[in-house]
Amino acid sequence: MKTARTTETEQYFISFQEGEEAAFDQLFREYFAPLTYFACRLVADTKIAEDIVQDCFVLLWERRRRMRHIKAVKSYLYKTVRNQSLKYLERQKRQPGLQTDSSADPGIEKALIAAETARELYQVISKLSPALQQVVRLYYLEERSNKEIAALLNIEPDSVTRQRLRAVMALRKTKISL
Amino acid sequence: MNILSSYQKELEQDFRAAYLIGGFIRENLTEEEEEELEQWIQQSERHLQIFEDLTDEASVREYMHWYYQRDTEKKLGEVKNRIHFKSAGRLFHFWKYAAVAGIALLLLLGIYYELVDQAPRGMVENHPPPRDIAPGYETATLTLADGQQIDLRKLKDTLINAQVRIENGTILYNNAGGEPEYHELSIPRKGFYQLVLPDGSRVWVNSESSIRYPSRFTGPERRVTVTGETYFEVAKDPRHPFIVSVNGVDIAAVGTAFNINAYPDEEGLRATLAEGKIKITGDQRQEYLEPGQQLLVQQNQWMLRTVDIAPVTAWTKQQFKFKGSTIEEVMRSVERWYDARVVFREKVNDHFTGTIDRNVPVSQLLKLLEATGRVHFRVEGNTITVSH
Numbered sequence: 001m002k003t004a005r006t007t008e009t010e011q012y013f014i015s016f017q018e019g020e021e022a023a024f025d026q027l028f029r030e031y032f033a034p035l036t037y038f039a040c041r042l043v044a045d046t047k048i049a050e051d052i053v054q055d056c057f058v059l060l061w062e063r064r065r066r067m068r069h070i071k072a073v074k075s076y077l078y079k080t081v082r083n084q085s086l087k088y089l090e091r092q093k094r095q096p097g098l099q100t101d102s103s104a105d106p107g108i109e110k111a112l113i114a115a116e117t118a119r120e121l122y123q124v125i126s127k128l129s130p131a132l133q134q135v136v137r138l139y140y141l142e143e144r145s146n147k148e149i150a151a152l153l154n155i156e157p158d159s160v161t162r163q164r165l166r167a168v169m170a171l172r173k174t175k176i177s178l
Numbered sequence: 179m180n181i182l183s184s185y186q187k188e189l190e191q192d193f194r195a196a197y198l199i200g201g202f203i204r205e206n207l208t209e210e211e212e213e214e215l216e217q218w219i220q221q222s223e224r225h226l227q228i229f230e231d232l233t234d235e236a237s238v239r240e241y242m243h244w245y246y247q248r249d250t251e252k253k254l255g256e257v258k259n260r261i262h263f264k265s266a267g268r269l270f271h272f273w274k275y276a277a278v279a280g281i282a283l284l285l286l287l288g289i290y291y292e293l294v295d296q297a298p299r300g301m302v303e304n305h306p307p308p309r310d311i312a313p314g315y316e317t318a319t320l321t322l323a324d325g326q327q328i329d330l331r332k333l334k335d336t337l338i339n340a341q342v343r344i345e346n347g348t349i350l351y352n353n354a355g356g357e358p359e360y361h362e363l364s365i366p367r368k369g370f371y372q373l374v375l376p377d378g379s380r381v382w383v384n385s386e387s388s389i390r391y392p393s394r395f396t397g398p399e400r401r402v403t404v405t406g407e408t409y410f411e412v413a414k415d416p417r418h419p420f421i422v423s424v425n426g427v428d429i430a431a432v433g434t435a436f437n438i439n440a441y442p443d444e445e446g447l448r449a450t451l452a453e454g455k456i457k458i459t460g461d462q463r464q465e466y467l468e469p470g471q472q473l474l475v476q477q478n479q480w481m482l483r484t485v486d487i488a489p490v491t492a493w494t495k496q497q498f499k500f501k502g503s504t505i506e507e508v509m510r511s512v513e514r515w516y517d518a519r520v521v522f523r524e525k526v527n528d529h530f531t532g533t534i535d536r537n538v539p540v541s542q543l544l545k546l547l548e549a550t551g552r553v554h555f556r557v558e559g560n561t562i563t564v565s566h
């Protein structure tokens with residue numbers, strides 16, 4: 001199991017370095033939202049945060065051959081987003097949204113951990129069947145009741161309870177690999 | 179250089195903390211990991227604060243909600259306009275490229291917005307709009323060895339013979355003795371059916387498809403014949419291989435799950451493995467499939483490729499799931515499921531990606547496709563006209 005995963009990661013890394021479009025898409029889909037969350041906590045503006053993250057992906061793509069390992073890619077992205085966000089604030093002559101001036105700032109660290117925690121959870125949720133994803137989303141994120149979900153999805157309230165249980169079981173079973 | 183690597187280390191610690199907090203929220207940590215998290219929290223007041231803030235239910239909701247609100251596909255499209263990619267190379271990756279080529283839409287999980295806007299369902303069913311087509315439903319005809327035909331929608335409970343009875347529209351085999359006889363289950367357009375075979379294997383049979391099987395499996399192998407689209411979850415029995423014959427090809431399994439698409443109007447026979455292992459033989463060739471692989475048989479050509487399983491098996495979960503599909507592919511599914519006739523007035527070159535429940539009137543599916551602005555439909559009776 002372990003070896004199979006490693007090979008998959010290695011294969012991915014090769015296609016990333018070779019500049020394959022699909023490799024870019026995969027990386028962007030996984031990291032766009034958490035990086036934007038991270039940036040937004042620094043610059044306090046969603047639109048600006050999105051622009052910064054997009055720029056960082058372009059930069060990364062130009063420098064992809066310098067990356068030694070897939071882990072370096074992830075660190076590069078967070079580092080670049082942080083630096084670009086701070087640069088933006090510098091240009092605006094503003095204090096960061098989190099009132100911080102050093103890289104060792106607790107606010108920055110918290111924003112980064114929050115972004116990554118959300119990504120970890122999202123990665124697991126996205127592996128559930130679409131039906132379970134819908135239930136997770138409606139129940140846990142939109143705080144809808146069983147009855148409302150049943151009406152929305154046109155299923156019995158009892159089966160919402162069952163699906164929720166299945167979703168929870170599935171979330172607890174799935175191990176994320178690093 | 180030292181500063182850089184120390185920040186690198188700090189980052190990796192933060193990534194690790196996020197992994198542990200994520201696991202904590204899912205109640206999925208091993209004992210060692212719990213201990214590791216404990217240690218991290220105790221390292222500083224700040225860590226404790228971060229842990230408390232991030233595991234608070236309201237804040238989990240807040241950041242997950244924020245996460246879901248991103249329009250990642252749109253932003254991906256924008257950023258890709260600024261990047262030059264090398265052209266697609268290997269045949270193996272055909273599928274991936276096709277999927278990203280012209281994604282016009284991401285319907286993913288979009289259907290419930292539609293449902294909210296709509297009038298209560300009961301009303302819709304009582305007064306169907308004139309320009310709409312109702313979806314398919316569970317229905318099948320069972321043909322016995324003597325030619326007798328049983329409509330499973332009409333006949334709910336009945337004892338057919340010692341080996342088989344119908345209970346609430348479900349066919350049940352009891353493996354009683356006696357000579358096995360051949361049964362054929364056929365599903366019309368606008369129908370589907372889920373069958374449990376005499377050995378306990380489960381089969382999903384899609385619209386315009388059929389399966390022929392014995393009322394009891396005897397002999398060294400378990401053999402069935404199919405047409406159209408079927409999905410198998412084969413009951414484990416290593417001593418009696420399960421063999422599906424389709425279009426002159428044999429697919430052998432021991433205990434496994436796979437999808438077969440053998441519609442004559444599709445690009446070719448497609449066998450896709452979800453779990454386990456299967457061996458495909460025919461035309462003096464053989465091929466073993468690993469999960470996630472698909473064998474495409476086009477006349478004499480065999481092509482092995484890696485695919486995303488979810489769109490292939492979505493129909494067994496009562497869904498349409500398109501991933502970089504052409505409008506022709508989408509409409510072939512529509513024809514079979516809604517028993518509609520599709521006329522193309524103009525060529526549409528975009529690719530479509532998205533998921534929707536199959537259990538909705540055709541207008542809902544078409545409305546979502548139209549929301550891309552790339553395609554337009556007109557429904558009259560059961561004819562659907564496609565244009566720009």
